[in-house]
Amino acid sequence: MKRLIPTLRADNVPLELIMVIRTILAASKEISFRVSQGALSGILGSSLDENIQGETQKKLDILSNQLLKDILLSSPDVRAIASEEEDDVVAGIEDAPYIVAFDPLDGSSNIDINGQIGTIFTIYAARDDVPADSPLQFAQPGTAQLAAGYVLYGPSTLLVLTTGGPTRLYTLDQTHGGYLLTQDEMEIEPDTAEFAINMSNQRFWNQDTQAYINQLIAGETGPRGKRFNMRWNGAMVGDVHRVLQRGGIFLYPSDTKNPGQPSKLRLLYEANPMAMLVENAGGKAVTGEDRILDIMPSDLHQRVPVIMGAANEVDEFVNTKA
Numbered sequence: 001m002k003r004l005i006p007t008l009r010a011d012n013v014p015l016e017l018i019m020v021i022r023t024i025l026a027a028s029k030e031i032s033f034r035v036s037q038g039a040l041s042g043i044l045g046s047s048l049d050e051n052i053q054g055e056t057q058k059k060l061d062i063l064s065n066q067l068l069k070d071i072l073l074s075s076p077d078v079r080a081i082a083s084e085e086e087d088d089v090v091a092g093i094e095d096a097p098y099i100v101a102f103d104p105l106d107g108s109s110n111i112d113i114n115g116q117i118g119t120i121f122t123i124y125a126a127r128d129d130v131p132a133d134s135p136l137q138f139a140q141p142g143t144a145q146l147a148a149g150y151v152l153y154g155p156s157t158l159l160v161l162t163t164g165g166p167t168r169l170y171t172l173d174q175t176h177g178g179y180l181l182t183q184d185e186m187e188i189e190p191d192t193a194e195f196a197i198n199m200s201n202q203r204f205w206n207q208d209t210q211a212y213i214n215q216l217i218a219g220e221t222g223p224r225g226k227r228f229n230m231r232w233n234g235a236m237v238g239d240v241h242r243v244l245q246r247g248g249i250f251l252y253p254s255d256t257k258n259p260g261q262p263s264k265l266r267l268l269y270e271a272n273p274m275a276m277l278v279e280n281a282g283g284k285a286v287t288g289e290d291r292i293l294d295i296m297p298s299d300l301h302q303r304v305p306v307i308m309g310a311a312n313e314v315d316e317f318v319n320t321k322a
């Protein structure tokens, strides 16, 4: 089985970029080990802290963030980082070529139930026209991502990665500690009969979203004329991974549940990397109005509606009106 680094070399990925990816993955292996040890490694439960978004941080949110932050800031190739768990951009090495954004631990509510969790990351070229610690470093649309990926800490630890070409799947071989290529190209079929959405938000969706989901639930008795299945993991990494493996559509649309926060998922370190992975596997990723990758970020922790997966199903969502 092919190893990660030779695969990236064969894909003509620049050496410094490979080094940054390796650095992120070194932290992921440590997180994977701690996750597999569960209560034995003291990672379960909440901390007493809140992040800038007002969310109580879990112990594993803080630990994962610290591991990634420390290792990335000691890399000679990283000029700045942005994280879900950091209020502001943190400067690294002046003149280094790359900037990295990450969600150190996605699916925090799954930590204590031994459910799927993951790390999401994205790498851009650093901007020379703004200081290293400026939030404007990350004012780049998702189309400018040089690499995007996630590590899923499930029954196996998996890496799903694109460097602009195909979305590839690697499995962490715990016996020697390396990621091995286990699926050369992930591909999302354009049609599907499976959707993922948090149904408890139904009454807070707009009329068009309600109309679309009602059609899916009506199955063969409704206008779609076929039966749909539903899954909800509670961790975007797990839900999008399922879509990449066996198809489907994943939705976290806007809602009025919390008037100050019309969307849940963050553009920079959740929506954009996942959108790149999904598009490079033949799927689509939109907010409902715009292609996610075309959005120019206005804030580090900006939130956007997310609808991604099977191309024809994403089109159905966009075209369904109440």
Ligand SMILES: O=P(O)(O)OC[C@H]1O[C@](O)(COP(=O)(O)O)[C@@H](O)[C@@H]1O
Pocket (backbone or CB within 6 Å): 084, 103, 105, 106, 107, 108, 109, 198, 234, 235, 236, 237, 252, 264
């Ligand atoms: O609790 P809900 O509304 O089902 O939301 C689940 C969503 O929230 C998230 O857990 C947010 O990510 P974090 O755990 O990184 O805050 C997504 O992974 C997931 O899709």
Ligand SMILES: [Mg+2]
Pocket (backbone or CB within 6 Å): 103, 105, 106, 107, 236, 270
């Ligand atoms: Mg997240």
Ligand SMILES: [Mg+2]
Pocket (backbone or CB within 6 Å): 061, 084, 103, 104, 105, 106, 107, 108
């Ligand atoms: Mg998180």
